[in-house]
Amino acid sequence: MGAFVVKRLLATIPVMAMVALVVFLILRLSPGDPAAILAGDAATPENIAKIRATLGLDRPILVQFVDWVWQLLNGDLGTSLLSLQPVALTIGQRVGPTVSLAVTTIVFSVIVAVPLGVIAAWKHGTWIDRGVMGLSVVGFSVPVFVLGYGWIYGLAMQLRLFPVQGYSSLADGFGPFIQHLVLPTLTLSVIFIALIARMTRASVLEILTEDYIRTAHAKGVSEQRVLIHHALRNAAVPIVSVIGIGIALLIGGVVVTESVFNLPGLGRLTVDAVLARDYPIIQGVILVFSAAYVLINLMIDIAYTVFDPRIRY
Amino acid sequence: MTALAPADGRALGRPQRIGLFGQLRRNPGVLAGSAVLALLVVVALLAPYLHTVDPEFLKPRLRLKPPSADYWFGSDALGRDDYSRVVYGARISLLVGAVVAVLALALGTAIGLVAGYVRLLDTIVMRVMDGLMAIPGILLAIALIALSKASVTTVIVAIMTPEVPRVARLVRGVVLTIREEPYVEAAIAAGTRLPLILWRHVLPNTIAPLIVQGTYIAASAVLTEAILSFLGAGVPTEIPTWGNMMAEGRKVFQIAPWTIFFPGAFLAVSVFAINMLGDGLRDTLDPRLAKRL
Numbered sequence: 001m002g003a004f005v006v007k008r009l010l011a012t013i014p015v016m017a018m019v020a021l022v023v024f025l026i027l028r029l030s031p032g033d034p035a036a037i038l039a040g041d042a043a044t045p046e047n048i049a050k051i052r053a054t055l056g057l058d059r060p061i062l063v064q065f066v067d068w069v070w071q072l073l074n075g076d077l078g079t080s081l082l083s084l085q086p087v088a089l090t091i092g093q094r095v096g097p098t099v100s101l102a103v104t105t106i107v108f109s110v111i112v113a114v115p116l117g118v119i120a121a122w123k124h125g126t127w128i129d130r131g132v133m134g135l136s137v138v139g140f141s142v143p144v145f146v147l148g149y150g151w152i153y154g155l156a157m158q159l160r161l162f163p164v165q166g167y168s169s170l171a172d173g174f175g176p177f178i179q180h181l182v183l184p185t186l187t188l189s190v191i192f193i194a195l196i197a198r199m200t201r202a203s204v205l206e207i208l209t210e211d212y213i214r215t216a217h218a219k220g221v222s223e224q225r226v227l228i229h230h231a232l233r234n235a236a237v238p239i240v241s242v243i244g245i246g247i248a249l250l251i252g253g254v255v256v257t258e259s260v261f262n263l264p265g266l267g268r269l270t271v272d273a274v275l276a277r278d279y280p281i282i283q284g285v286i287l288v289f290s291a292a293y294v295l296i297n298l299m300i301d302i303a304y305t306v307f308d309p310r311i312r313y
Numbered sequence: 314m315t316a317l318a319p320a321d322g323r324a325l326g327r328p329q330r331i332g333l334f335g336q337l338r339r340n341p342g343v344l345a346g347s348a349v350l351a352l353l354v355v356v357a358l359l360a361p362y363l364h365t366v367d368p369e370f371l372k373p374r375l376r377l378k379p380p381s382a383d384y385w386f387g388s389d390a391l392g393r394d395d396y397s398r399v400v401y402g403a404r405i406s407l408l409v410g411a412v413v414a415v416l417a418l419a420l421g422t423a424i425g426l427v428a429g430y431v432r433l434l435d436t437i438v439m440r441v442m443d444g445l446m447a448i449p450g451i452l453l454a455i456a457l458i459a460l461s462k463a464s465v466t467t468v469i470v471a472i473m474t475p476e477v478p479r480v481a482r483l484v485r486g487v488v489l490t491i492r493e494e495p496y497v498e499a500a501i502a503a504g505t506r507l508p509l510i511l512w513r514h515v516l517p518n519t520i521a522p523l524i525v526q527g528t529y530i531a532a533s534a535v536l537t538e539a540i541l542s543f544l545g546a547g548v549p550t551e552i553p554t555w556g557n558m559m560a561e562g563r564k565v566f567q568i569a570p571w572t573i574f575f576p577g578a579f580l581a582v583s584v585f586a587i588n589m590l591g592d593g594l595r596d597t598l599d600p601r602l603a604k605r606l
Contacts, residue, residue: 018444026456137592141585143536145543145559146577153570164567252451256540260563270452274459274546282456290448 008301012294019290020072023283024065077287078280082273087284090269097167097265098254100177104185105250106243109192114239116193117200118227124205132197139194144253148187148260155183165262184261188253192246199242203235210234237304244300251289342593349586353579357403368398368553380571387571389561398553399575405554406535406583409469413534414527417473421480422519426511428481429488439485442478450475454537455546463549472537476530483526487519521598528591532584539580555580 035052036043043051052058056067071078077087120132156164162183168176207213208231216226258267266285273281337343370393380387386395428438445453457471491497491514500510541547542556543563550557555576562572 014440015443015447018440019447022441022444022448023456026453026460137588138585141532141588142581143539143577143584145540146573146581149566149570149573149577152566157567248449251449252540255451255455256544259544270455271544271546274455274544277459279459282459286448286452286456289452293449294447 004305005302008298012298015294016291017069019287019294020069021065023286023290024068072287077284080278080281082276082278082281087280090281091266091284091288094264094266094269096169097258097263098267100170100181101184101188101254101257101263101265102250104181105188105192108185109189109196110243112189113193113196114200114232117197117239118204118232120197120201121204121208121231122223122227124208129201132201136194136198139190142190144187144191144256145260147190148183148257151183151186152260165260167261167263167265180261180263184257184263187260188250188257191249191253195242195246195249196239200232200235200239203238204231207231207234240300240303244297247293247296251293336597337593340593340597342589343597344593346586346588346590346593349582350590353403353583353586354407356400357407360397360400360404366394366397368393368401369551370394379569386575387569389558389565389569389572395558395572395575398558399555399579401553402555402558402576403579403583405465405548405552406538406580409465409472409538410531410535410583410587412469413473413476414531416469417476417480417530418523418527420473421477422484422516422523424477424481425484425519426488426515429485429492429515430507430511435485439482442481445475445478446482448475450533451537451540454541455544458541458546463547465548465552468538468541468547471541472534476534480523480526480530483522484519487522488515491515491518525591525595525598528587528594532587532591535580535587536584539576 035048035057056064059067075088077091079085080087080090083090116132120129123129152164155161163180166180168180170177204227213226213230216230221230254265255267255270257263258265259271262268266289269281270285272278273285372388372393384394384396386399389395389398424438424442428435428442453475454471457474458467461467494514497510497514500514505513538547538554539556539559542554543560545560547556548554550560558576559573562569562576566573
């Protein structure tokens with residue numbers, strides 16, 4: 001187990017190096033001259049040359065890359081062009097709402113989707129099953145922002161159950177914090193619920209055909225116990241892995257959901273940075289999101305060994 | 314899978330043969346999905362003849378009118394006819410979906426074939442692909458657009474780039490399985506040259522999963538285009554697209570919800586239709602995969 005964790009940790013290094021290389025190259029290989037883009041439309045050639053020199057863009061590209069990676073390894077993500085604040089600090093200030101939304105979404109989705117999937121598999125072929133599957137295709141298709149505005153219109157504007165938009169930090173009390181997160185969570189969860197419910201149904205369905213399930217039934221184990229202890233437990237690995245795959249989906253959804261609900265998180269930060277062409281911020285956010293994605297999948301790989309002790313790497 | 318069994322149940326003795334198109338025709342997902350999609354394509358092509366006005370025509374006096382007999386879907390904050398804008402918007406959405414799917418498939422297939430066959434390149438190419446895949450697709454697209462001028466072409470390239478590694482990985486996987494098959498070994502023994510082996514023996518095996526993958530890419534491309542435009546990082550705002558309409562509707566949503574509702578509904582229906590078509594194609598063309606999901 002220990003050796004596996006170390007090996008798996010080491011394997012993430014080349015992936016992250018690749019991510020860093022891609023992010024670096026995106027800025028360098030793009031058609032525009034980064035210095036000219038940074039300088040803005042009204043820049044003089046001298047201005048551009050000055051920026052190029054300060055950014056070190058006149059040095060060989062390999063030197064620039066090594067330099068940049070060295071800074072990254074020291075936790076220096078650069079400085080925002082707009083606020084002139086260190087990028088790492090800006091990201092740290094905005095990470096709260098994003099993590100809160102991601103956590104509530106994953107928890108809510110799992111609570112709703114796993115039982116749905118198990119019931120659909122149990123009642124395989126009935127209208128319950130077809131209903132759950134049909135809803136999951138719909139859930140995949142409704143765009144996150146359309147759904148978000150649907151909730152705002154129905155639950156916030158008409159019924160006035162929740163605040164329309166905005167964020168309240170946990171430090172200002174738990175009540176307002178959760179109230180502001182209900183609609184964003186409902187919005188972001190739908191696609192996740194669809195994904196997890198589908199995978200749960202498929203893997204439980206497969207397990208239910210196993211001999212030991214028949215044996216369990218034969219020796220008089222209750223239906224509920226068979227489903228939860230025998231079927232779901234053995235179906236856990238694919239379900240956990242689909243949650244890992246879904247993290248990428250979640251990150252994309254966070255960007256949109258934060259824009260719809262005006263949450264001051266990393267998603268809003270990304271969009272604002274794009275509109276203001278604040279490249280260091282864009283690079284930093286992409287690196288942080290990608291690192292989170294790689295790390296979460298790393299944790300999930302390790303979690304496999306807990307869910308299924310048969311898996312030995 | 315139900316599509317594989319003849320509907321009339323006459324197949325007890327020997328299996329009744331149904332052609333591929335027969336199978337496809339019996340699949341409700343394929344039928345419904347392609348019908349809705351065909352309707353949308355017709356609407357997009359015939360946009361000027363469908364009782365529309367110029368989607369950019371401003372009538373400041375008639376701003377934010379709710380849906381009525383004259384303005385079927387209402388009007389937006391600048392007094393433009395939302396019905397015309399939605400109809401014209403279908404053009405961009407469908408164009409982006411189709412072009413992204415075709416380009417991503419072509420590029421991904423080429424890369425996957427090379428990686429699967431030229432072992433020397435495999436490690437390098439697939440590591441680059443791993444790196445690309447570790448970056449969330451929407452963020453990669455946003456970054457690519459931020460760096461170049463906003464245009465439909467930029468949006469297409471930006472949405473396509475994150476999809477390519479997934480296709481490459483799929484094709485590479487098929488290649489690695491197929492190259493061990495006896496008939497490929499036989500072809501090598503007979504002195505068939507590599508490009509011919511790839512073309513004649515390997516490529517046909519990738520077609521079914523690629524078609525299925527292509528529909529999913531198209532669905533996600535339509536969605537991503539709308540998301541990018543909605544975020545202000547997509548198609549230039551002067552082009553009427555569903556995403557742009559919703560981006561403008563955001564500011565007036567509380568007093569004029571129809572500005573978001575109609576483009577949103579068309580977007581959802583389009584994506585739903587493409588997904589249904591994809592699920593149906595998967596069940597028919599790729600039953601092994603269908604069983605797993």
